[in-house]
Amino acid sequence: MVMLSKEEVEAVMHTLTEEQIYFLKHQLIRKKKSRWLHTLANFKGMDLNDKMSMEEMEDKLEDWMLFDIKDGGYQKRPYKCDCGQSLRFQYIIHKKSEGAVRYLGENCFESYLSLPPSVIREIKKGMYSIDLERDEILVKHKKSLHYPLQEYLHLPLPKEITDQHEIGLPLTDNQIRQVERIHTHYEEEKKLSTLFQRLTIEQQQFISKLNQEDRRELLLLIEDGLAESFLQVDDYSDYDQTLQKQIQLNLPLLERQQQALEEWALTKKREKQFQALTPEQQTFVLSFSHEEQATLLDQIHKPLYYTYESIESLRVDDRIKKQVKLQLPLLKEQIYEIERAHNKQVARVMGTGSLAHFS
Incomplete structure (x- = not known):
């Protein structure tokens, strides 16, 4: 998608409600702050926990942070850079450890941060991609292209997506893909739950002790009718006890278990051949x-x-x-x-x- 011109953005924004405008601008700033934090963390070789709040991330990085981006509107320059230049877009950055705040235009913004050009490019690339998301929403709004999210409101969807839908703003293609992934996962979990309920109590107890990925694979193997697929080894009495229990419960083997058992059986066969x-x-x-x-x-x-x-x-x-x-x-x-x-x-x-x- 090609970014809308400033005139086109303004034209569509005038058709939105105050609530929709506030939501778009708030989301825009929040996402740009988040992108800023992660780009800066990557540059410094630091890992940020997704569960951390933005304030916690800022405290950990101890650097200049993006506080806000003010937009004075099309063909308007109501803001000032610290250098004195009139601005439409004003970047407000702050450094909590020093209690310092700077009001900058794009040029001063780049030079003031003292970051390598590659990091500045990465920051600007991130900002650009977020602006593209906003433009995608505006274009879809203009064309009345709304995804039928009401069919998926029973799913555990991110609040941002449900809020966006509730105020009448379309979802981006990325958000739609996210909804569909959640729906696919939900349907699969529902199917796995049904398969689990069909098992005996002893089988359920065994499967419940597995990690989530192994449990999923095993239940899907049961659905595919592969419960007998492991019966290829004559004597496994001195093999892993957990796997022996799994076989005794008539539960299928995971792919890695099948491979391990086959390798073990081949080793035993070779030992027998050697002894002969x-x-x-x-x-x-x-x-x-x-x-x-x-x-x-x-x-x-x-x-x-x-x-x-x-x-x-x-x-x-x-x-x-x-x-x-x-x-x-x-x-x-x-x-x-x-x-x-x-x-x-x-x-x-x-x-x-x-x-x-x-x-």
Whole structure:
């Protein structure tokens, strides 16, 4: 959206009630103060708690704060900068720790603060975006584009939004998206509550101990009919007791639980496969990296690519020959090495045969 000209802003403002004008101006200043505080906090590397009041934020920052922005009206300059220049827009800043107040125009405002140009740009960018929100409201008001908020007043909406609706001002697109997000969350919570009520007392007690995100995922899995999705492990008796309880209650596993259980089951399978090896095979397998050991153990019961006799004459690493002799599977790179050695051997034989033919 393109910002309205000063004339256009004035023209629409004249169509508003005194209450609507007061609301818009009050919100404008409040939002600009908030943006100022957060921009300044970011510059200083400080975290502001959203639950803090503006006064608490100002005390923490101990710097020049935006107190008010006065607008004298279109083509009017009733205010004065401390430098003596007549102003339409007057920025009033104060420093509580010094009890100092300054009345500045835009130019003096920038130079007086002694902030880096990047921070000044960020402050002005924030002010501009807030002015755009005001203009969006004015344009929608002029075109009578009102969102049907009355259908959502049962939701826990921010007071700013309900107040804005009650005095007859349209909502911005961002506010509408916020309302719709709240509505989506509300409907989902209602659905989750219904699903929860369908569970047994014991299942409810178990789920109630989970954090909110895990509880939500688990209930949605139940809705999707995935309560049997965990039944993929034969024996989980020595696994995590909480998860065992979850399975016994016929509750589905969360995605991360499913992955963890599958990894655990695979580790147990590899341990079992390792124990089934001869002591010599075990010693040989342990000479590989942990990742290579896992790869070898996963292939223990698969058919072997080569017999010792088929590679005995090839020029390959003696370790590979011993591995094959021990009837252990091979890694991919070892198979490639055998194939290369075999191809070279064939080429040498063919080359010898050609020389014999010509002789």
